[in-house]
Amino acid sequence: MIRTIGRFRWTIISLFVGAMVINYLARSVLGVAAPVILTEQAISNVEYGWITGAFQLGVMLQPAAGYFLDSVGLRVGFTICVAIWSLVTMAHALVNGWFGFAALRALLGLAEGSAQPAGQKLVAEWFPSKERGAAGGIYNIGASFGAVFAPPLVAWAVMMHSWRLAFVIAGGIGLVWALLWYLHYDSPSRHRRLGSAERDYILSGQEARLAARKERPSILALARRRDLWGIALPRMLADPVWGMLSFWMPLYLARVRGFDLAQIAMFAWLPFxxxxxxxxxxxxxxxxxxxRNVDLIDARRWAFTLGAAMMTGMAFVGLATNPYAAIALLCLGGFAHQTLSVTVITMASDLFAKNEVATAAGMAGMAGNLGVLIFSLLLGQMVDNVGYEPFFILLGILDLIGAVLLWTLVRKPA
Incomplete structure (x- = not known):
């Protein structure tokens, strides 16, 4: 008799997509509202660079978030993280002045930095190796959708009340989701709705070398592994593109391309x-x-390399004379970035054991957000003098270097 394999694992990943939507909605509201906030609050580009940099400093503590999730588990640990970032998001409605925004962005980054480690831990625990790429791609769609929803939310909030209302709504949605997660999530070994046939299918498709180990993950031991640097350094070079799209693109469209808030709401979601x-x-x-019989690790490296090649189109954004051509190139950049970003993020679950994958993903995420921090601070300090064009050119070539590092440093498991 053939046992029917359930699909409850896909229900779980769909629930997590909601967290990613809320995560990136909460972090993207500031970028979309920036033209209004900076004018109202008399915040300069340099100060805005420090505000976005503070967020990246918070997110750079992803290794701590990952270690927390590996130690406490996803049900309780991620519930706490989502509740905290939701409350901090709502607190944005009460703040004035660039320093207050910077302080809240640092706290928001610290809590929101848990999302990618949580996603990689979820994928590692709930999916066989052949489905991890698709599962990682699905939950990362939530990141883009969160950024898609931010422009119309901010435009509507400004028309109805003010930009402050957008932060309250985004935070309130997060609190509701945190409650749903706590009530409906559990690990595969304990979840009552996961059938035995599907549980066996998941376990039989996972590599024995990646089984959870008795000892707790050691950050120092992971830092000595070549594979970690092989995924962390390409992320450091790749993630500034997402920082540009999330935090600086609305300002670029407003101040260089002459878009008003309605036009930003109409076009700024397209790259996402x-x-x-x-x-x-x-x-x-x-x-x-x-x-076609290409090894999993090599297949991921080729996918990253393809995305890096497409990313070269980003170099021409600042040179485009037509603003709609610039939007099209930004769309190509968004497509290329997620092609390679999802690929390298998923490699954490290919290379590290179940009880260390969140920590490893957090360490790679720290490197990625260090890249965004450096890029944002440079942009804030220099944009008034040199314009945006040199930064778009830089974004167009960094991922080619990342591809070389990925091929050089990551070793295929024996």
Whole structure:
């Protein structure tokens, strides 16, 4: 008799997509509202650079968030993290002045930094190796959708009340989701709705070398592993693109391309929609190559390299004379970024054991956010003097260097 394999694991990843939507909605509201806030609060580009930099400093503590999740578990640990970032998001409605924004952004980054480690731990625990890429792509769609929803939310909030209302709504949605997660999530070994056939299917498709170990993960031991640097350094070079799209693109469209808030709401979500397609394109490339007998790690490296090649189009954004051509190139950048970003993020679950994957993903995320921090501070300090064009050119070539590092440092498991 053939046992029917359930699909409850996909219900779990769908629930987590909601967290990613809320996570990136909460962090994107500031970027969309920036033209209004900076004018109202008399905040300069340099000060805005420090505000965005403070967020990256908070997110750079991802290793601590990952260690917390590996130690406490996803049900309780992630509930706490989502509740904290939701309350901090709502607190944005009460603040005035650039220093207050910077303090809240640091706290927000600290709490929101838990999302990617949580996602990688979820994928490692709930999916066989052949489905991890698709699962990672699906939950990362939430990141893009959160950024898609931010422009219309901010525009509506400004028309109805003020930009402060957008922060209250985004935070309130997060609190509701945290309660739903606590009530409905549990680990695969304990979840009452997971059937035995599906549980066996998940376990049989996972690598024995990645089984959870008795000892707790050691950050120092992970830092000595070549594989960690092989995924962390490419992320450090890749993530500034997402920082540009999330925090600086609305300002660029307003101050360089002459867009008003209505036009920003109309066009600023398009690169994130393209990014959604990239979330699925990267895993599709990996699956295509695996069907042609390419090793999993090599397939991921080729997908990253393809995304890096497409990212070179970003170098021409500042040179485009037509603003809609610039939007199209930003869309290509969003698509290319998520193609390669989802690929390298998922590699944490290919290379590290279940009880260390969140810590490893957090350490790689710290490197990625260090890249965004450096980029944001440089942009804030220099944009008034040199313009945006040199930064777009830099974004167009950094991922090619990342591809070389990925091929050089990551070793295929024996």
């Amino acid at each position: 929609l393209a990014a959604d397609l990239g979330c699925m394109f990267g895993p599709a490339v990996v699956a295509f190559l695996q069907r």
